[in-house]
Amino acid sequence: MKKVTIDPITRLEGHGKIEIFLNDDGNVANAYLQIPELRGFEKFCEGRPVEEMPRIVPRICGV
Amino acid sequence: MAKLKLALYWAASCGGCDVAVLDINEKILDVAALADIVLWPIALDFKYHHVEALPDGAIDVTLFNGAVRNSEQKELALLLRRKSKVMVAFGSCAYTGGIPALANFHNEQEIFQRVYLETPSTDNPQKIFPQIKTKVPEGELELPSFYDTVFTLDQVVPVEYFVPGCPPTVDIILKVVNALATNSLPPVGAVIASDKTLCDECTRKKENKKITKIYRTHEITPDPERCLLEQGLLCMGSATRGGCGALCVKVNMPCRGCFGPPPGVTDQGAKMLSALASIYDAQEEEGLARLLKEVVDPAGTFYRFGMAKSLLRRKRPATTEVGTR
Numbered sequence: 001m002k003k004v005t006i007d008p009i010t011r012l013e014g015h016g017k018i019e020i021f022l023n024d025d026g027n028v029a030n031a032y033l034q035i036p037e038l039r040g041f042e043k044f045c046e047g048r049p050v051e052e053m054p055r056i057v058p059r060i061c062g063v
Numbered sequence: 064m065a066k067l068k069l070a071l072y073w074a075a076s077c078g079g080c081d082v083a084v085l086d087i088n089e090k091i092l093d094v095a096a097l098a099d100i101v102l103w104p105i106a107l108d109f110k111y112h113h114v115e116a117l118p119d120g121a122i123d124v125t126l127f128n129g130a131v132r133n134s135e136q137k138e139l140a141l142l143l144r145r146k147s148k149v150m151v152a153f154g155s156c157a158y159t160g161g162i163p164a165l166a167n168f169h170n171e172q173e174i175f176q177r178v179y180l181e182t183p184s185t186d187n188p189q190k191i192f193p194q195i196k197t198k199v200p201e202g203e204l205e206l207p208s209f210y211d212t213v214f215t216l217d218q219v220v221p222v223e224y225f226v227p228g229c230p231p232t233v234d235i236i237l238k239v240v241n242a243l244a245t246n247s248l249p250p251v252g253a254v255i256a257s258d259k260t261l262c263d264e265c266t267r268k269k270e271n272k273k274i275t276k277i278y279r280t281h282e283i284t285p286d287p288e289r290c291l292l293e294q295g296l297l298c299m300g301s302a303t304r305g306g307c308g309a310l311c312v313k314v315n316m317p318c319r320g321c322f323g324p325p326p327g328v329t330d331q332g333a334k335m336l337s338a339l340a341s342i343y344d345a346q347e348e349e350g351l352a353r354l355l356k357e358v359v360d361p362a363g364t365f366y367r368f369g370m371a372k373s374l375l376r377r378k379r380p381a382t383t384e385v386g387t388r
Contacts, residue, residue, distance in 0.1 A: 001201050001202055003199060004366045005199075005201060007110060007112075008104050008108070008110070008111065009112055010104045010105070010107065010108045010109070010110075011104075011105065011106060011107070011108065011272045012105075013078045014078070015073075015104075015135075019204055020200035021202060029201050030199070030200070030201050031120075032199065032204055032205060034206060036133070036135050036207045037075070037097075037208050038132070038133075038174070038178065038193075039075055039132065039162075039163045039166065040163075040166045040169065040174035040177070040178060041175075042177050042178045042182050043166065043169050043173060043174045043177040043178065044165040044166045044168060044169060046165070046177070047360065047361050047363075048077060048165075048360055049279060049360050049364075051279055051280050052353065052360070052363075052364075055316075056162060056165070056367075058077075058079075059077045059079065059161070059162040059163075059229070060077060061077050061078060062076075062077035062078050062079020062080070062082060062230065063078040063079070063081070063082050063105070
C-alpha cells in the first residue's frame with residue numbers, strides 16, 4: 001500500500017504529521033493524524049505554587 | 064550581497080519565540096529583504112524533506128527554539144546543524160531548557176502515567192500509551208521516542224550563539240538581525256544580551272537591608288520603588304543576565320530568571336541561593352531552617368527556566384545519556 005507522509009504540517013501552532021495510505025486504485029484507504037510532541041505540563045505543574053501557574057502555563061502555547 | 068538562507072525551527076517549545084520574531088513588526092520586511100527562509104513551520108510550508116535535499120552547509124543561519132526532549136527534535140537538531148553554517152539557540156528553552164525542562168524533575172514513566180492515565184479529563188480504560196511503532200491495518204505508524212531528560216540545544220549539537228529570553232525581546236531580535244545584515248556577528252559562543260545582571264539594569268532602590276521573611280507574591284503588595292528581594296519577594300535578578308529591559312520587575316513581578324545565569328556564573332540556582340543566604344537575616348541554624356521553610360518551591364523557582372543547563376540537570380538517578388532513553 002502506498003503511503004503519503006506530510007511532515008510537518010505547517011502554519012499552525014504545534015507539531016503534527018499526517019500519514020495517508022492509498023489503495024491499489026490510488027484512492028485514500030485511511031489517513032492518520034499524529035502529534036509527535038508532548039512536554040508534560042500535566043506532571044511538572046504538580047506541587048508548584050499556585051500563584052506561579054500564571055507564569056508557567058502560558059508556555060503551553062505562546063502563539 | 065547574495066541573500067542569506069535562514070531557517071527557523073521549533074522543538075519542545077510553545078511557539079512564543081516564533082511569534083516574537085513577528086513582533087518586530089515592519090522590520091520583518093528587512094528580514095525578508097535580507098534572507099530567503101528555507102524552513103519555518105509556523106509560517107511557511109516547507110517540509111523536512113526540503114531541508115534534507117539541501118547541500119550540507121547551505122543554510123547560513125538557523126534560529127532554533129525549543130528544548131530537545133524527544134528523538135524527532137534531536138534528529139532535526141542534527142539535520143539543521145549539518146545544513147547550517149551558524150546555529151543559534153534561540154530563546155530560553157533552546158539555551159537553558161526553559162519551562163519544558165521542569166520535566167527533569169520526573170521521568171518518562173511518571174509523565175506518561177499522569178498525562179495518559181491520571182488526569183481528571185482522561186478516559187483510558189485500556190491504558191493505551193503512545194507507541195514508537197504502531198501496526199495499523201494499512202501499515203505501520205511511527206512516533207518519536209520520548210526521552211527521560213530534556214536537553215538544551217548545545218547538549219545535542221555544537222551551537223555558535225545563544226539568544227536568551229522567554230521569549231527573546233524585540234530589541235534583542237533586532238540586534239541579531241542587524242548583526243546578520245551587517246555581517247558583524249560577535250565571537251562564537253556569545254550570549255546575545257547584556258553582559259551585566261538584571262539587578263544592574265533594574266531602577267528600583269536598594270537599601271542593603273537584611274530580610275527576615277520570604278513572602279509569596281500574593282501575600283504582600285510590594286512598594287513599586289524598592290528592590291523586590293529586599294521586600295522579601297524571591298526575585299532572581301541578581302542571578303540572572305540582564306538585557307530584557309527589566310520587564311517583569313517594572314510591573315511589580317519578581318524576576319524568574321528566563322535570561323539564564325549572568326556571565327561567569329555556571330549555575331543560576333546556586334547563585335540565587337548564595338544571594339539569598341547573604342541577604343536573609345539568619346545567623347543560627349534555626350533561622351536557616353525558617354528560610355528553607357519559607358521558600359515554597361526552591362528547585363522549581365531557582366531553576367524555573369534553567370534546569371537542563373544547571374549542574375543538577377535532572378532529578379537523580381541521572382542514568383540518561385544524550386541520544387538514549
